Amino acid sequence: MAMDPKALWTMSYGMYLVTARAGERANGQIANAVFQVTAEPPRVAIAINKENFTHDLIRDGGWFAFSVLAESVPMEFIGLFGFKSGRDVDKLAQATVREGLHVPLVVDHAIAVTEARVLQATDAGSHTVFVGEAIGAEVLSGAPPLTYAGYHARKGKAPKNAPTYRGEAAAAPTPPPAVAPVASPWTCGVCGYTYDPALGDSANGIAPGTRFEDLPSDWVCPVCGAPKDAFLPG
Ligand code: FE
Numbered sequence: 307m308a309m310d311p312k313a314l315w316t317m318s319y320g321m322y323l324v325t326a327r328a329g330e331r332a333n334g335q336i337a338n339a340v341f342q343v344t345a346e347p348p349r350v351a352i353a354i355n356k357e358n359f360t361h362d363l364i365r366d367g368g369w370f371a372f373s374v375l376a377e378s379v380p381m382e383f384i385g386l387f388g389f390k391s392g393r394d395v396d397k398l399a400q401a402t403v404r405e406g407l408h409v410p411l412v413v414d415h416a417i418a419v420t421e422a423r424v425l426q427a428t429d430a431g432s433h434t435v436f437v438g439e440a441i442g443a444e445v446l447s448g449a450p451p452l453t454y455a456g457y458h459a460r461k462g463k464a465p466k467n468a469p470t471y472r473g474e475a476a477a478a479p480t481p482p483p484a485v486a487p488v489a490s491p492w493t494c495g496v497c498g499y500t501y502d503p504a505l506g507d508s509a510n511g512i513a514p515g516t517r518f519e520d521l522p523s524d525w526v527c528p529v530c531g532a533p534k535d536a537f538l539p540g
Contacts, residue, residue, distance in 0.1 A: 385530020
């Protein structure tokens, strides 16, 4: 049998905000690979990228918690916890945090929180799989959860001239514009912020009249912190 990665893309996940603490340092990040492995005793597993700040906090602190995010969670909130590093920003200072048994719990846009003690850490290459025993858990709301597929569908909703739409338009090509468009706006696929070249991004030292294409490669969305490649024309 061939190895088609698209087969794996059909798998279903939720969206979670994983938190941890080691000593004075605490952080939270978005993760989709969170699942229950046994019911009795209740054990859960999470896969966290080794490069993430939260990874080191779980490894060093020995505990983690996760909030199940509601379907209604704003994209800006996912942007804060998913696209900014806790090494640069105190993310938890911008959220409603409740103290758990050992780690902070983020309750904004959360329908449930679970806190677990790490039993085992397995090296899985780019990620570590932490298996933990759930020690505390609480339902906060009856709202429906956000799924990973739902998150991607919302991201893709933004501009009409996204790459996927162009694919459909290819069947019925439209004549090219007489004058090549210059300095067109680009929209953040995570939070919906539109970069307007006429305005620039003065808060980050980008002068009015700067084309999106000419923004520095390390420029990020001023609203949610998503990188430049998360933007789509339009
Ligand atoms: Fe954004």
